[in-house]
Amino acid sequence: xxxxxxxxxxxxxxELLRVGAGFRLADVDPDAKPGYGRKKKDGAADLLAGEQExxxxxxxxxxxxxxxxxxxxxxxxxxxxxxxGKGGIVRHVIGATDPQGIHxxxxxxxxxxxxxxxxxxxxxxxxxxxGYIGVFDRSHYxxxxxxxxxxxxxxxxxxxxxxxxxxxxxxxxxxxxxxxxVMLHISPEEQKARLGERxxxxxxxxxxxxxxxxxxLLWPRYMEAFQTVFERTSTDRAPxxxxxxxxxxxxxLAVQALLLDALEGIDPQWPAATFDVEHEKARLAAS
Amino acid sequence: xxxxxxxxxxxxxxELLRVGAGFRLADVDPDAKPGYGRKKKDGAADLLAGEQExxxxxxxxxxxxxxxxxxxxxxxxxxxxxxxGKGGIVRHVIGATDPQGIHxxxxxxxxxxxxxxxxxxxxxxxxxxxGYIGVFDRSHYxxxxxxxxxxxxxxxxxxxxxxxxxxxxxxxxxxxxxxxxVMLHISPEEQKARLGERxxxxxxxxxxxxxxxxxxLLWPRYMEAFQTVFERTSTDRAPxxxxxxxxxxxxxLAVQALLLDALEGIDPQWPAATFDVEHEKARLAAS
Numbered sequence: 001x002x003x004x005x006x007x008x009x010x011x012x013x014x015e016l017l018r019v020g021a022g023f024r025l026a027d028v029d030p031d032a033k034p035g036y037g038r039k040k041k042d043g044a045a046d047l048l049a050g051e052q053e054x055x056x057x058x059x060x061x062x063x064x065x066x067x068x069x070x071x072x073x074x075x076x077x078x079x080x081x082x083x084x085g086k087g088g089i090v091r092h093v094i095g096a097t098d099p100q101g102i103h104x105x106x107x108x109x110x111x112x113x114x115x116x117x118x119x120x121x122x123x124x125x126x127x128x129x130x131g132y133i134g135v136f137d138r139s140h141y142x143x144x145x146x147x148x149x150x151x152x153x154x155x156x157x158x159x160x161x162x163x164x165x166x167x168x169x170x171x172x173x174x175x176x177x178x179x180x181x182v183m184l185h186i187s188p189e190e191q192k193a194r195l196g197e198r199x200x201x202x203x204x205x206x207x208x209x210x211x212x213x214x215x216x217l218l219w220p221r222y223m224e225a226f227q228t229v230f231e232r233t234s235t236d237r238a239p240x241x242x243x244x245x246x247x248x249x250x251x252x253l254a255v256q257a258l259l260l261d262a263l264e265g266i267d268p269q270w271p272a273a274t275f276d277v278e279h280e281k282a283r284l285a286a287s
Numbered sequence: 288x289x290x291x292x293x294x295x296x297x298x299x300x301x302e303l304l305r306v307g308a309g310f311r312l313a314d315v316d317p318d319a320k321p322g323y324g325r326k327k328k329d330g331a332a333d334l335l336a337g338e339q340e341x342x343x344x345x346x347x348x349x350x351x352x353x354x355x356x357x358x359x360x361x362x363x364x365x366x367x368x369x370x371x372g373k374g375g376i377v378r379h380v381i382g383a384t385d386p387q388g389i390h391x392x393x394x395x396x397x398x399x400x401x402x403x404x405x406x407x408x409x410x411x412x413x414x415x416x417x418g419y420i421g422v423f424d425r426s427h428y429x430x431x432x433x434x435x436x437x438x439x440x441x442x443x444x445x446x447x448x449x450x451x452x453x454x455x456x457x458x459x460x461x462x463x464x465x466x467x468x469v470m471l472h473i474s475p476e477e478q479k480a481r482l483g484e485r486x487x488x489x490x491x492x493x494x495x496x497x498x499x500x501x502x503x504l505l506w507p508r509y510m511e512a513f514q515t516v517f518e519r520t521s522t523d524r525a526p527x528x529x530x531x532x533x534x535x536x537x538x539x540l541a542v543q544a545l546l547l548d549a550l551e552g553i554d555p556q557w558p559a560a561t562f563d564v565e566h567e568k569a570r571l572a573a574s
Contacts, residue, residue, distance in 0.1 A: 063493040091385045098378045100393065100424075104386050137387075192571060199568050205560040206350040213570050273492040281486050283500050284479060 008046040011035035013257040019230045019240040025223055030187040030246040036253060043249045050256045051096040057263035058133060062101040064268040065131025072176040072266045075127070075134040076259060079141050080184035081222060082212045083194040085248050086137050089184070093256045094135055103128045106137040119143040119161060120168055127172060133259070134177075140165055141229060148225045149218055162232035169238040178262040179238040182255055183226060184245035188219050295333040298322035300544040306517045306527040312510055317474040317533040323540060330536045337543045338383040344550035345420060349388040351555040352418025359463040359553045362414070362421040363546060366428050367471035368509060369499045370481040372535050373424050376471070380543045381422055390415045393424040406430040406448060407455055414459060420546070421464075427452055428516060435512045436505055449519035456525040465549040466525040469542055470513060471532035475506050 065071035128134025198208040234240040245251040352358035415421025485495040521527040532538040
């Protein structure tokens with residue numbers, strides 16, 4: 001195991017990025033790199049070192065669950081404005097682990113069937129099973145973000161949802177799911193540059209949606225909705241983390257660090273054999 | 288695009304490994320490396336070069352499907368005796384692509400609910416959608432492999448299944464799914480060594496199952512069942528490929544090459560913008 005200091009961190013990302021009492025999103029500089037004092041090129045090496053740790057911890061987590069259906073799991077929840085880098089996190093941080101241990105779900109605009117149910121219905125079905133690292137690319141928080149900004153539900157229903165989310169997450173934590181909630185925070189100027197690049201490059205056109213500009217025009221209202229999400233749902237057992245994300249490389253390092261924290265907190269162990277090893281060696285030798 | 292010859296292949300893996308008329312599994316040497324004349328260390332570099340191709344083709348495949356629900360997909364079907372390396376293929380070949388474009392399913396022993404339905408019921412639900420690379424780690428072929436060897440269904444039902452499988456796969460192909468069927472072929476001696484290693488190492492005990500030796504004792508009957516599978520279900524539109532897999536590095540290169548063939552056959556293109564690019568540039572600039 002490589003100590004965190006050797007991966008370039010001067011402080012605990014889990015503490016530095018955590019949304020605590022008195023947090024104000026408006027005070028976060030999207031260009032900052034809290035806790036990481038090294039340069040971009042060092043970041044690449046540190047990310048690689050972290051991948052090896054993540055890989056082993058993920059395998060242990062999975063192994064531990066094979067004989068124990070109540071074993072822990074991890075759930076990474078990713079929220080952000082368009083182009084903030086959720087896809088890059090999935091590709092470069094999650095993509096470095098064994099696909100067999102990952103349960104990735106990209107929540108889209110709800111279908112008519114999903115809309116007939118409570119907003120948590122489709123989410124409950126995707127909670128990671130024992131031993132898995134679940135990844136929600138967008139999540140139940142859409143229902144209090146775009147849901148609030150676009151008034152897709154009455155105000156009293158939006159209001160009800162914060163409590164429902166806390167209850168839901170509390171139940172997950174009680175079942176052994178470590179929840180890592182992350183908002184990737186970019187500046188509106190950075191978004192403009194990124195969307196502009198998608199428009200410049202024909203191989204990026206498919207990533208552009210005219211609706212992205214419609215949402216962009218509501219930036220201040222989204223920031224308010226995020227602020228309320230943090231105030232209402234950053235709990236002790238399932239806190240939010242806001243990661244400055246104008247520098248993609250920093251955001252990836254930070255998400256990786258939060259995942260490593262969660263896994264180190266679980267400290268998964270190779271399970272003991274459930275069979276008689278010597279007896280099996282003899283059977284194998286005779287086969 | 289790197290030509291196949293530059294990735295170390297002297298022949299077409301798709302042709303060399305394909306199960307055609309008169310194929311006999313007993314004639315395949317699990318130590319062979321058909322079509323690949325270079326060494327293990329070259330194999331690592333060639334695998335890496337292939338990853339970059341696979342990555343771009345996968346992204347194009349996915350992009351193409353975003354505006355076209357009838358766009359193609361790929362389905363990789365992996366079958367093998369225990370410890371033959373399916374997990375390594377998923378980890379090292381599939382794991383090198385963006386997780387967002389992969390639909391991975393590990394089929395386990397059927398649940399009671401699944402047993403109440405036709406054997407294809409659970410499989411139909413997991414067919415990859417447009418733009419995805421689906422991966423079946425075990426598949427509907429279990430129902431004519433262990434199903435046959437262990438007599439889990441009456442002989443006439445096993446008999447019926449070959450035709451049902453061909454019909455099912457024919458439908459998928461007609462819908463635009465390219466099916467890549469792979470058997471990883473190891474020798475019984477190699478399996479003994481691999482299972483032995485799992486017994487020697489406490490961090491590998493979780494991968495060992497006493498049932499593995501039970502199945503191992505039925506090796507000749509499994510080989511017969513595979514031979515019948517090849518004779519009955521290696522069709523022109525969904526042929527089987529048998530990959531010698533005693534050398535893991537060769538098997539990974541070969542599966543990667545078959546996937547690249549499938550994707551190059553589709554030749555996915557970046558989709559044209561469905562919006563007015565200049566108009567969007569103006570909207571973005573004004574936002």
